Amino acid sequence: MGHQMHSFETAPALAEALADRVAAALSAALSARGEATLAVSGGSTPKAFFEALSTRDIEWPKIKVTLVDERFVPEDNPRSNHLLVKTHLLKNAAAMAQFVPLYRPEATIEEAAITASGIIPGMTGPFDVVILGMGTDGHTASFFPGGDHLAAALDLSLPRRVMTMEAPGAGEARLTLSFSALQDAGLLIVHIEGAEKKSVLDKAISGTDAAEMPIRAVLERAATTPEIYWAP
Numbered sequence: 001m002g003h004q005m006h007s008f009e010t011a012p013a014l015a016e017a018l019a020d021r022v023a024a025a026l027s028a029a030l031s032a033r034g035e036a037t038l039a040v041s042g043g044s045t046p047k048a049f050f051e052a053l054s055t056r057d058i059e060w061p062k063i064k065v066t067l068v069d070e071r072f073v074p075e076d077n078p079r080s081n082h083l084l085v086k087t088h089l090l091k092n093a094a095a096m097a098q099f100v101p102l103y104r105p106e107a108t109i110e111e112a113a114i115t116a117s118g119i120i121p122g123m124t125g126p127f128d129v130v131i132l133g134m135g136t137d138g139h140t141a142s143f144f145p146g147g148d149h150l151a152a153a154l155d156l157s158l159p160r161r162v163m164t165m166e167a168p169g170a171g172e173a174r175l176t177l178s179f180s181a182l183q184d185a186g187l188l189i190v191h192i193e194g195a196e197k198k199s200v201l202d203k204a205i206s207g208t209d210a211a212e213m214p215i216r217a218v219l220e221r222a223a224t225t226p227e228i229y230w231a232p
């Protein structure tokens, strides 16, 4: 499949360029369909990008935003990706966006996954924009090496859904969208920063085993050509 590389001099320059790119893609979807869908990842990398995107003057009330994955913790937990998005993205102009969380206070994570699968955007057709990150172990979303449901998560013959994931490197139990729900996005972005992640990416590109480095599934099998945004 291959990928497209966008390298930037600095992280702030990447954040502004990616915010412009995503805002343009969302606006194009709004012009075409009157609605748009965006799925974002958590972690520390996206903060500056979220802050920049939050200021873009687009029709946020018509845009549905959800998460690529979530730690199974309530919104007020510091590890919550919902909290991260609420703090850095759902403010300024983007405060008017429709946010649909993955975490549900159901009795079990399995029940939360079933509930989320029924109500989040992107379950009946491609997202307009998906933003993925990558860990230094080559995980993306919550597709962690050694994950208890990793093979099913990467299996494109299985339907779009929210599923559970537990893995040695994941910390809390996770909710994650399946690869089948992410890989055909109108715009599929992998946002990584720093020299270490660049070398992890180079290692991923040089091999094929997605069980070892799940980001390889995105690089090799996504229907949409992934666009990598990188800054030192």
Ligand SMILES: O=C(O)[C@H](O)[C@@H](O)[C@H](O)[C@H](O)COP(=O)(O)O
Residues within 6 Å of the ligand: 041, 042, 043, 044, 045, 046, 068, 069, 070, 071, 081, 132, 133, 134, 135, 139, 140, 141, 142
């Ligand atoms: O919930 C999460 O942690 C993310 O969705 C995860 O997939 C993230 O993108 C990578 O772990 C990179 O995280 P950093 O940006 O913190 O390195």
